[in-house]
Amino acid sequence: MxxxxxxxxxxxxxxxxxxxAASIGDGGEYIKKFEDxxxxxxxxxxxxxxxxxPASGHLYTISQFRGGRSYYPVYTFTWVPxxxxxxxxxxxxxxxxxxxxxxxxxxxxxxAADYDVEGSLIGYTILKYACHGREKAAKRMRFSTLTRDxxxxxxxxxxxHLDFSLVEAxxxxxxxxxxxxxxxxxxxxxxxxxxxxxxxxxxxxxVQGPTLKLIVQREAEIRSFIxxxxxxxxxxxxxxxxxxxxxxxxxxxxxxxxxxxxxxxCSGETGIVRAVDEKKVQRAPxxxxxxxxxxxxxxxxxxxxxxxxxxxxxxxxxxxxxxxxRTSSQKLPPTIGYRNILSGLRKITPYRGFADAxxxxxxxxxxxxxxxxxxxxxIYPTGKPPERRLSNExxxxxxxxxxxxxxxxxxxxxxxxxxxxxxxxxxRFFLYGRRILDxxxxxxxxxxxxxxxxxxxxxxxxxxIPFKDVAASMHFTEPPPRYNPASLLRAMExxxxxxxxxxxxxxxxxxERGYVRGEHMVATDIGFTVIEVLNRYCPSIIxxxxxxxxxxxxxxxxxxxxKRGNVLTEAxxxxxxxxxxxxxxxxxxxxxxxxxxxxxxAKRRAVGPCPECGTGKLIILRSRxxxxxxxxxxxxxxxxxxxxLPLPQKGLVTTTEKICESCGxxxxxxxxxxxxxxxxCVNIDCPSKARYVDKSKKGERREQV
Amino acid sequence: xxxxxxxxxxxxxxxxxxSRAHELLxxxxxxxxxxxxxxxxxxxxxxxxxxxxxxxxxxxAEYIIKKKxx
Numbered sequence: 001m002x003x004x005x006x007x008x009x010x011x012x013x014x015x016x017x018x019x020x021a022a023s024i025g026d027g028g029e030y031i032k033k034f035e036d037x038x039x040x041x042x043x044x045x046x047x048x049x050x051x052x053x054p055a056s057g058h059l060y061t062i063s064q065f066r067g068g069r070s071y072y073p074v075y076t077f078t079w080v081p082x083x084x085x086x087x088x089x090x091x092x093x094x095x096x097x098x099x100x101x102x103x104x105x106x107x108x109x110x111x112a113a114d115y116d117v118e119g120s121l122i123g124y125t126i127l128k129y130a131c132h133g134r135e136k137a138a139k140r141m142r143f144s145t146l147t148r149d150x151x152x153x154x155x156x157x158x159x160x161h162l163d164f165s166l167v168e169a170x171x172x173x174x175x176x177x178x179x180x181x182x183x184x185x186x187x188x189x190x191x192x193x194x195x196x197x198x199x200x201x202x203x204x205x206x207v208q209g210p211t212l213k214l215i216v217q218r219e220a221e222i223r224s225f226i227x228x229x230x231x232x233x234x235x236x237x238x239x240x241x242x243x244x245x246x247x248x249x250x251x252x253x254x255x256x257x258x259x260x261x262x263x264x265x266c267s268g269e270t271g272i273v274r275a276v277d278e279k280k281v282q283r284a285p286x287x288x289x290x291x292x293x294x295x296x297x298x299x300x301x302x303x304x305x306x307x308x309x310x311x312x313x314x315x316x317x318x319x320x321x322x323x324x325x326r327t328s329s330q331k332l333p334p335t336i337g338y339r340n341i342l343s344g345l346r347k348i349t350p351y352r353g354f355a356d357a358x359x360x361x362x363x364x365x366x367x368x369x370x371x372x373x374x375x376x377x378x379i380y381p382t383g384k385p386p387e388r389r390l391s392n393e394x395x396x397x398x399x400x401x402x403x404x405x406x407x408x409x410x411x412x413x414x415x416x417x418x419x420x421x422x423x424x425x426x427x428r429f430f431l432y433g434r435r436i437l438d439x440x441x442x443x444x445x446x447x448x449x450x451x452x453x454x455x456x457x458x459x460x461x462x463x464x465i466p467f468k469d470v471a472a473s474m475h476f477t478e479p480p481p482r483y484n485p486a487s488l489l490r491a492m493e494x495x496x497x498x499x500x501x502x503x504x505x506x507x508x509x510x511x512e513r514g515y516v517r518g519e520h521m522v523a524t525d526i527g528f529t530v531i532e533v534l535n536r537y538c539p540s541i542i543x544x545x546x547x548x549x550x551x552x553x554x555x556x557x558x559x560x561x562x563k564r565g566n567v568l569t570e571a572x573x574x575x576x577x578x579x580x581x582x583x584x585x586x587x588x589x590x591x592x593x594x595x596x597x598x599x600x601x602a603k604r605r606a607v608g609p610c611p612e613c614g615t616g617k618l619i620i621l622r623s624r625x626x627x628x629x630x631x632x633x634x635x636x637x638x639x640x641x642x643x644x645l646p647l648p649q650k651g652l653v654t655t656t657e658k659i660c661e662s663c664g665x666x667x668x669x670x671x672x673x674x675x676x677x678x679x680x681c682v683n684i685d686c687p688s689k690a691r692y693v694d695k696s697k698k699g700e701r702r703e704q705v
Numbered sequence: 706x707x708x709x710x711x712x713x714x715x716x717x718x719x720x721x722x723x724s725r726a727h728e729l730l731x732x733x734x735x736x737x738x739x740x741x742x743x744x745x746x747x748x749x750x751x752x753x754x755x756x757x758x759x760x761x762x763x764x765x766a767e768y769i770i771k772k773k774x775x
Binding site (some may be wrong): 220 | 722725726729730735736737739740741742752755757758759760761762
């Protein structure tokens with residue numbers, strides 16, 4: 001056992017603990033030790049012993065003070081070890097015991113969890129509950145990267161006490177979210193259970209509710225959308241033997257006759273060039289990455305969900321390759337050491353040329369965005385070359401971050417845009433061209449930026465242009481697009497719903513609860529009903545305005561402008577009003593939710609129309625005799641159709657809403673936990689399967705031989 | 706009483722969603738008429754077959770067409 005003068009450093013995760021130990025220990029040496037099969041690290045620094053002990057995120061959570069799980073409202077709560085309420089968190093018991101034991105005789109305790117609201121709260125709860133109530137005497141290490149230099153600097157400049165404003169903000173966020181989540185979720189779940197006698201987990205929370213409302217509102221807009229026709233003029237001209245598309249003066253014409261009249265008037269005629277305007281346009285570099293922008297850009301280029309991007313970015317952070325990713329800052333202060341980072345990046349082959357070009361400059365000044373974060377700068381590469389081979393996804397995200405960082409130091413890109421105005425029979429058409437004069441920052445950010453040129457032939461005023469063909473084409477107005485994970489994140493940011501750290505998880509929960517489905521988020525019947533119920537009886541709970549106000553109050557706690565107690569009291573008052581309303585309508589709410597749950601289950605079972613009888617629906621059924629699942633026609637029960645089709649007995653079968661092009665039967669998808677999902681036509685006699693049948697016959701023949 | 710289209714409980718022939726869609730259908734017909742020469746019947750057919758039409762509106766268009774035929 002360690003004795004007398006030694007310090008305990010609390011790290012947020014085991015990887016971070018090892019990196020801290022390897023960075024601040026004398027000579028980079030450390031000993032990996034074990035306590036009940038859990039590892040921690042012992043180092044010596046200037047002769048003094050230090051134990052770096054890892055947590056695994058939060059070790060404590062909120063639980064109701066007493067009572068069971070089948071009632072509401074619940075207003076009393078307490079912080080408890082996580083293993084007491086979450087089966088999956090069993091290992092936190094040993095972790096807490098390790099902290100209790102190792103901290104008992106320590107002369108100094110330091111919280112070195114990530115410097116943000118969550119990290120501050122993780123350290124605080126461990127210090128308060130596991131380290132014998134020593135949170136007031138503990139110190140805080142503040143850093144933005146896990147590099148040796150940053151960690152040593154942070155250790156030398158320890159904050160004399162914990163960041164209590166961040167701790168208070170974290171506590172209030174957890175407590176308010178817990179109060180809303182537990183009560184509203186129980187109202188919905190219990191109401192549905194009492195009506196249908198079937199259990200379905202329904203949840204709604206302070207952030208989840210308004211987010212779902214955004215999706216439901218958009219879905220309602222799409223389902224009520226009526227396209228309206230309009231017309232476009234498609235004109236082409238032949239100049240020096242090459243075909244050019246011309247733009248008509250009006251983007252769209254609302255009357256068919258007007259469009260047809262323009263087409264008839266200009267078709268086969270000759271236009272005259274009336275003006276040629278050239279303009280130099282500069283475009284400044286893109287601002288450095290905050291978490292939201294990184295998530296959106298990664299979805300755009302790689303199709304990664306925000307949650308996946310955060311996980312990858314955290315792995316890169318733990319490897320000390322990038323700075324702390326949970327940041328909302330778009331600032332790159334000089335203190336991060338631009339030249340050091342660039343010198344590091346020049347050791348990585350793909351970036352050598354770019355880094356050299358920037359290092360050759362006298363002064364380095366990055367483009368910065370407006371967003372700020374008091375705790376961390378924007379996401380930037382540390383310049384440290386990777387010590388291991390990065391996975392494909394890690395290398396894509398890392399590359400994107402490096403290129404964005406380099407681009408921030410680039411000069412503006414300069415383009416020459418040309419607009420040629422052509423008159424034809426009283427109508428005006430335009431030709432647009434663009435040429436890149438100076439690539440500027442786009443050279444660093446390729447291939448993540450468009451830099452296509454459109455070169456025009458040399459034209460001057462008075463030139464005659466023969467119009468090849470002019471036609472009016474009919475188009476329709478478009479419904480608004482459905483949200484995808486990236487655009488939803490953008491909407492949440494715009495409305496200030498949730499935090500940078502929690503937004504990605506909310507999207508995942510909406511899928512898990514069955515409120516939305518598909519990559520382009522379609523609100524389900526359950527999602528619609530949950531919002532309808534809350535909108536009818538307690539609209540404030542899911543109002544974006546209410547959530548934003550609460551969010552602002554909690555941000556004020558971080559800046560010491562508001563007290564946790566006030567925010568809790570106000571939030572509880574609003575919640576009580578909502579719960580009274582919901583409680584008095586429990587029966588009606590239960591019936592609405594049960595209906596939606598049954599309808600959704602029926603939809604999930606419906607595979608598509610029955611091609612055999614033409615009127616029934618093919619649905620997934622289970623045999624009462626064998627318990628095996630198969631597909632049957634809904635008309636079977638009316639004695640009209642006996643069509644049945646086999647299904648694989650393992651895996652999750654989902655409908656695709658697509659019809660087989662070869663035979664007209666529906667296509668389904670089967671997902672397994674350990675292999676790639678497959679899509680197939682449910683018709684076993686489908687002509688598209690002929691080659692597989694032939695192969696299996698050949699196999700049979702071989703066996704017979 | 707239940708909605709004649711989706712069987713959802715309603716105090717009118719159509720539920721809230723489908724009533725609203727019906728209203729929109731009538732309102733938008735004026736815009737179609739101003740854009741081109743079109744009859745109410747042809748408009749309903751166009752709306753029913755247009756892939757951009759929202760599902761609630763499509764259901765209402767189908768309902769009106771069927772009702773007229775029967």
